[in-house]
């Protein structure tokens with residue numbers, strides 16, 4: 001009888017283990033604003049990629065990034081073209097042409113085409129996160145925004161994206177009442193689509209981006225601005241929200257010339273690159 005009972009205890013433990021949704025599994029998030037950036041790798045942008053994605057290694061003689069399964073991608077360096085020309089066809093190195101500002105700096109974005117992170121080498125994202133809609137879809141995980149809103153973002157579990165977003169959302173719980181409006185009426189998360197007005201796949205296609213409140217974020221195309229001549233805008237997103245997201249690896253579209261204030265995107269390599277370039281993280285403080 002005792003053996004029989006023990007059997008059922010084991011069965012229920014297994015059932016419980018498999019019933020727990022993937023996003024509730026433990027993971028160890030990293031803080032990219034404090035993570036050690038000591039490295040022997042050069043140049044800085046390759047070092048930043050290796051620090052952000054520790055499962056990769058770089059074969060400098062063949063200019064290849066290689067993952068743990070042996071999949072590889074050819075690494076083409078920066079082309080030095082004008083930023084406006086980089087955007088439609090960025091090489092991997094071109095992604096680092098403009099360092100993402102880590103400070104509370106909205107003045108840099110007044111420079112036309114100052115869009116750090118907006119240049120994406122599509123093959124790199126396919127390599128990291130999945131090459132088509134089905135491939136990405138099988139790795140999507142639901143992350144609750146919290147703040148009592150019931151909002152859920154669907155993001156990629158590959159390379160820690162969901163883990164990092166979950167950590168950011170947990171950290172933002174400390175200020176849940178004030179931040180709740182930003183997580184209502186959200187623009188979404190995973191969506192296999194092209195960027196408006198272009199043929200390029202959006203970061204949302206790879207399950208690495210979220211859009212918070214559409215009305216509070218603001219988007220340059222909806223503002224009536226002309227491409228390359230966007231100018232000032234009225235930012236409504238609290239800096240504490242932005243900085244918490246950055247801490248866990250998400251850059252903010254509000255720092256772009258072509259501003260997209262609702263948009264956050266998992267780009268730890270850009271945050272680490274800025275730090276390697278001497279960028280200083282703002283001390284944690286109130287808005």
Ligand SMILES: [Zn+2]
Nearest residue numbers: 209210211263
């Ligand atoms: Zn977006």
